[in-house]
Amino acid sequence: MTYLPSTERYQTMEYRRCGKSGIKLPALSLGLWHNFGGIDNYENARNMIKLAFDKGITHFDLANNYGPPAGSAEETFGSVFKKDLQAYRDELLITTKAGFYMWQGPYGEWGSKKYLVSSLDQSLKRMGLDYVDIFYHHRPDPDTPLEETMAALDLIVRQGKALYVGISNYSASETEKAVKLLKELGTPCLVHQAKYSMFERWVEGGLLDVLEQNGAGCVAFSPLAQGMLSDKYLNGIPADSRAASGRGNGALEGERITQEKINQIVKLNDLAKSRGQNLAQMALSWILKDPRITSVILGVSKPVQLTDSLKCLDNTKFSEEELQTINQILG
């Protein structure tokens, strides 16, 4: 049956301008790092992608290595795109990245022009796209000159293979350098994609200021600390959770859910209830309270999680007292 997206898809989502650029992103985006790979249920993945679009999520975040196996999330997305979304290409903001290990030999990871150009060509084939909307360098490369990596991003835009470029996992000082180089080349750095959650607040120590000063946006990833910032681990590790999955590739492992974390989660959960939210919703709202955050990327394993998380948009304001309580809990 032909998929017809909801006619109300633009009525409830909030869209935020990405830095000082012309492009707007939905406050909530969908990420395909886990749950969309070759090892996952295809129809479930397809349903989550379609549901996201129905709810006004126009931004889908991928990377060359998402899966597992690496590359398979792009294949899943490509297949769903072909079946369901092709007619809506101009309503979609599709991103991919390169930086982590993809293939053997000296050109299969990091930040050389050779790797970045080849990897994006492979990603475009897997997704069946002519271009991506944002191409990211996924992690800083200690060995390749930053000039080469940024020149590769500039080249990719000039070739028409990406409309915008971004960086991910760069420190504040590395970001300053990259932004300056890209500006000189005439291809501005649109966005930085950074790990940010109540449990991971490093961006507050300078990165957000650097991005604001340079008119770049910030997209937050792993906003629930891979699911820890929800009520799911309050009574042990459920069998259908990421922590029990043994997926590898950086996925949350049970041993990272320490008693100290559980103690914090219990208190945060109580605070969320007092705000009329569940913990996942409060954790997402807490990130979105900062206008410098352009979008928060959700990772979901079931459609119901997406519906649940979207409700965070109903309450993104925090009182001073609530913020202080959160800071005290987090220590």
Ligand SMILES: NC(=O)c1ccc[n+]([C@@H]2O[C@H](COP(=O)([O-])OP(=O)(O)OC[C@H]3O[C@@H](n4cnc5c(N)ncnc54)[C@H](OP(=O)(O)O)[C@@H]3O)[C@@H](O)[C@H]2O)c1
């Ligand atoms: N640039 C980078 O280096 C980088 C790195 C990592 C991620 N990312 C991007 O960020 C995206 C999100 O990362 P993430 O998957 O770590 O995000 P996350 O939101 O921190 O964790 C997602 C997990 O949280 C659980 N969850 C989600 N919604 C829930 C809800 N409403 N209630 C209870 N549990 C809920 C699910 O766990 P279960 O699976 O246990 O159900 C889900 O798989 C990725 O897909 C990727 O696009 C980028």
